[in-house]
Amino acid sequence: MRRDEPYRFITSKEFAEAYQSFNVGREVAEELSVPFDKSKSHPAALTTQMYGIGKLQLLKVCTQREFLLMKRNSFAYNFKFFQLMVMALITMTMFFRTKMSKDNETDGGIYSGALFFGVIMIMFNGMSETPMTIFKLPVFYKQRDLLFFPPWAYALPSWILKVPITLIEVSVWVFLTYYVIGFDPNVGRLFKQFLLLVMVNQMASGLFRFISSVARTMGVAMTFGSFAVLLQVALGGFILAREDVKKWWIWMYWSSPLMYSQNAILVNEFKGHSWRKNATSSTGILGDVVVESRGFFAEAKWYWIGLGALLGYTIVFNICYMLGLQYLNPYGKPQANVSDDNENGETSIVYSSNSLDQTAANGVTETKKKGMVLPFEPYSLTFDNVVYSVDMPREMKEQGTSEDKLVLLKGVSGAFRPGVLTALMGVSGAGKTTLMDVLAGRKTGGYIEGDIKISGYQKKQETFSRISGYCEQNDIHSPFVTVYESLVYSAWLRLPDSVDSKTRMMFVDEVMELVELVPLKSALVGLPGVNGLSTEQRKRLTIAVELVANPSIIFMDEPTSGLDARAAAIVMRTVRNTVDTGRTVVCTIHQPSIDIFEAFDELFLMKRGGQEIYVGPLGHHSSHLIKYFESMNGVSKIKGGYNPATWMLEVTSSSQEVALGVDFAEVYKNSDLFKSNKSLILELSTPLPGSKDLYFPTQFSQSFWSQCMACLWKQHLSYWRNTSYTAVRFLFTTLIAVTFGTIFWNLGTKTKRRQDLMNAMGSMYSAVLFLGVQNSSSVQPVVSVERTVFYREKAAGMFSALPYAFAQVAIEIPYVFMQSSVYGLVVYAMIGFEWNAGKFFWYLFMMFFTLLYFTYYGMMSVAITPNQNVASIVSAFFYGVWNLFSGFIVPRPRMPIWWRWYFWACPVSWTLYGLIASQFGDLEDIVVDADNLPVKNFLDSNFGFKHSFLGVIAAVMIAFPTMFAVTFAYAIKVFNFQKR
DSSP states (O other): OOTTSOOOOOOHHHHHHHHHHSHHHHHHHHHHHSOOOGGGSOTTTSOOSSSSSOHHHHHHHHHHHHHHHHHHTHHHHHHHHHHHHHHHHHHHHHTOGGGOOOSSHHHHHHHHHHHHHHHHHHHHHGGGHHHHHHHHHHHHHHHHHTTSSOHHHHHHHHHHTHHHHHHHHHHHHHHHHHHHHTOOOOHHHHHHHHHHHHHHHHHHHHHHHHHHHHHOSHHHHHHHHHHHHHHHHHTSSSSSOGGGSOTTTHHHHHHOHHHHHHHHHHHHHHTSGGGOSBOSSSSSBHHHHHHHHTTOOOOTHHHHHHHHHHHHHHHHHHHHHHHHHHHOOOSSOOOOOOOSOOTTOOOSSOOOOSSHHHHHHHHHHHHHHHOOSSOOOOOOEEEEEEEEEEEOOHHHHHTTOOOSEEEEEEEEEEEEOTTOEEEEEESTTSSHHHHHHHHHTOOOSSEEEEEEEETTEEOOHHHHHHHEEEEOSSOOOOTTSBHHHHHHHHHHHHSOTTSOHHHHHHHHHHHHHHTTOGGGTTOBOOOTTTSSSOHHHHHHHHHHHHHTTOOSEEEEEOTTTTOOHHHHHHHHHHHHHHHTTTOEEEEEOSSOOHHHHTTOSEEEEEETTTEEEEEEEOOGGGHHHHHHHHTSTTOOOOOTTOOHHHHHHHHTSHHHHHHHTOOHHHHHHTSHHHHHHHHHHHHHTSOOTTOOOOOOSSSSSSOHHHHHHHHHHHHHHHHHHOTTTHHHHHHHHHHHHHHHHHHTTTGGGOOSSHHHHHHHHHHHHHHHHHHHHHHHHHHHHHHHHHHHHHHHHHHTTSOOHHHHHHHHHHHHHHHHHHHHHHHHHHHHHHHTOOOOHHHHHHHHHHHHHHHHHHHHHHHHHHHTSSSHHHHHHHHHHHHHHHHHTSSSSSOGGGSOTTTHHHHHHOHHHHHHHHHHHHHHTTOOOEETTTTTEEHHHHHHHHHOOOGGGHHHHHHHHHHHHHHHHHHHHHHHHHOOOOOO
């Protein structure tokens, strides 16, 4: 090094040219210019196999890992099993055999409904494969590309290991429902039904795994999964009889796995002894007449045809799943961490020194010269004898621990001051993040003791959150807003309302310059590791989001973790700039480089067990720290050029304590440094003369209405850009509308036969159920991602829960309105319902509020559950219940008296009631095969539907989305599933 020459910034281009002209660079270039002679290398130097182990070992290892993942995700499987058992209990009491007879075709129709519902339930049970598959894909893609294993070795265990679970789930369903419902009392037919339903579940699981591997995101997978199920159900033979299927859709009828499932399970039941009696309304055997009335085939061979078809579909879908894993790549592209410098070294950042602290000082000089747009009040933070404990974990009690509490912080004390950058360090498990969370008020559980003061006054979390910021280790931001919008949103909600809009925007611009985010102003934040900002850029955004709140005290949890040296230097320069504005900044940091470590002013060092062992200044080149530890007998001296941070952790490790026979915590508490720190704590814990305790007239910086507007503004931007949710939803709705229009073409004008009315009802039933379920399922990942951001924003004191809930609820209304309008216009015209303005607007009204309550139900299910997996399982249960009680599978008059009350509590039943009553409830046309009853009388006697009840239906349809929205808001406010 030429220390006598003045410092000059050297560009990367100059470095590259110097290396290429150096003798080493020239030699490397010459070697690379000639092909490598493989004969000169050792035979074992180059691998000749793609994977490290054999095929059987690969399969074994992947199977073991899949089994471990299933074991650790046992809650989801147990919950799903419990849910299916409850659904089986509801079903068996709904179709209770003492209330069901086998005398005529109508009775056969009820039994057909029970069988159809069983097939649908087992099929929908396989839908939980979608989130489980999607969540594992990012890790799979990474390991596949690194040649950990071939896709088939990953796919086979996820198929094979689910078979035992399928056997258990189906056995619970069949053995609980079969005899109680009163199916044919033949053991052979019981086991044939069991075998068929096992294959239905395997087919459905394979289908949803295949769709997940192709879709690769939750929104798209749930959308196309719903569409696949819809086609199967609509053209599976139960909703629309075979003879009523249009010729352009008959191919789908023969391709539907559900058709083969339905035909097989109907043949298995209605070929039984109890159905071998003469039909009442026609010649022939009753069982055969029931099967053929729906357009199915009554020959016994169709059971085996159906079973074989399901086996074939299962194999095909799982092979397609493997091919999807083999050939498709994740959406988005890896984010490169590109320097802002051009090749000539020109940059918007002023590099004036090769030392980080000097660089920061120069950068801050410019900031101080300009002056901050918004002033702030500096505050100190003191804490004395802080103890934090949690309830003793059950595992430790099982190992013989007798204490009731596990103490994580053992009486730590310290002081953090304005303009001083403090490093909070220690080995893993020392309690660094725990202490920071306790001081910042971010702990959601446990017991806190001790004294925490802000500039001499007792800390109150309500006011403290207004003058503090917390930069979490995991950079949590809304993915579909830009960097600038993220900062504007944070400033809008966290700066006091006395700051006008122009000043607020100037302050945001100033913060962007401070943290060097100006070049990224219009960049979308994106999802971590998928798209958007790089890790280092997200770190700087996290810091900026807190800085625009103009805090006096900032906590940063490992701001440099996961970053390379250059990225870490940029982040630390940002941190240093922040401190030099006069703020109090505390950072937890793990094994920093020398430059980063020496950028700090003071160190708070902890040992494992939650005790401090050094609290004081670092000194120039860490001289104070080194002097303190080297003064102890037996502590090895630091070598020249060695990293003081690494040396410090090495000499204070647990093994060194044992070797030296000392307790560094006790040594510190007996030192002069401890006494001086205690004096400093006492001094800063005494309020200055004339000072006042922190007080704000309101809990939040902005009014309730301003909070609502800010949250709605961000939700609007997020929804508009989230095309995988909003655009796919509209495309799906249009596709469903056209599909239903062509499937049920012109059926709305036909009312002469009982089957005509059932077809019309079937079109409404299937549309309501599948469009609604798709809305509910697709909104869940959106709300789940935003809820994580909400936890951070709420903890920062940005808003109360109600404005957030209002924005989430309100933003859906225009989208749902457009969705229902598109669907209503297309379907109403194509199906051929009566062109009457009143009936048309009743149809739109029903569809709008139906899609709205399904959407709000999906949001509510996320709000009341800990994660999206559980939310989807809970939702699937209620989809099944609503399906059963909708009034289509079992009309209300045929429901047992003990379940009839739930018909009135089921949202889907009100929708179906409203749609049927508004379209057909006033018709006087004669139904020929129903004792020549007028249509309105037929609906009344068979389904209990009355046209005069529409006013009540309208009120209830408004009440359901209102109830779900209010529950969502309440759950968001009350429940916090974060564990800190």
